[in-house]
Amino acid sequence: MAIAETKERREGMAGLAKGLAIIEAFSVHPVMSVADAARASGATRAAARRCLLTLVELNYLELSGRDFRPLPRLRRLGGMMSERDKLVQIAQPLLERARDEVAESVSLAVLDDNQSLFIARAQAEHYVQTGVRVGAYLPLYCSATGRILLGRHTDDDITRRLSRQPMSARSPRTLTTVPDILSAIRTAAKNGYAISDEELAPGIRSMAVPVLVADGDIVAAVSVSAATARVKVNDLRKRLLPVLLNCANQIAQPLKELR
DSSP states (O other): OHHHHHHHHHHHHHHHHHHHHHHHHTTTOSSBOHHHHHHHHTOOHHHHHHHHHHHHHTTSEEEETTEEEEOHHHHHHHHHHHHHHHHHHHHHHHHHHHHHHHTSEEEEEEEETTEEEEEEEEOOSSOOOOSOOTTOEEETTTOHHHHHHTTTSOHHHHHHHHHTSOOOOSSTTOOOSHHHHHHHHHHHHHHTOEEEESSSSTTEEEEEEEEEOTTSOEEEEEEEEEETTTOOHHHIIIIIHHHHHHHHHHHHHHHHHHO
């Protein structure tokens, strides 16, 4: 049984690798046949054909005769990754500068479906166990970044997003009802910052501010996390908030020029 499961995992990963190689090839070749995809990905024609037809079924590609062409869903995927790459490139040195000013870890997160995804981080010397790292996800309902990223969404949209995942109490302070969370999101939008005070975990405080572009959209959130023993809520507002706001504004400036 174990040998069969290992073989199945290997085959699954090999299939995923071939599919990703074909997707990457479409960034260079706007139209491909099965033979083209096989050459570009290094897969056999049979494997390339299976991947292409799967992408057609998932509405990433359209088939016209013998040619496969990207649909908007695939183009959006490529565009999203490109925008994130630009965002990280712009943000990383600014996050490091903010970290040096506040002597705490500073991160950048974006909305990814129904979670807050961290795409860049400047780690402070002292380590705080927050679960935040590049590539990590945090729930929207109890994280400062989540409440900032939802700030321009309607109540109905927020409620739908929150209902898709359980809102468990991670600590005695965690807000777990939709009305309370909606109120916290609206307060954060009004104030221009969000604070999660021991809601994610006991002993951890975090604060986030929005990265706003020219049309008023929130494209990301800059956040800081610290141990409650070291940083009080008043410290967050008085000492750390101006640094985070300046960092977010500096990240936003080149993004505004790009739009």
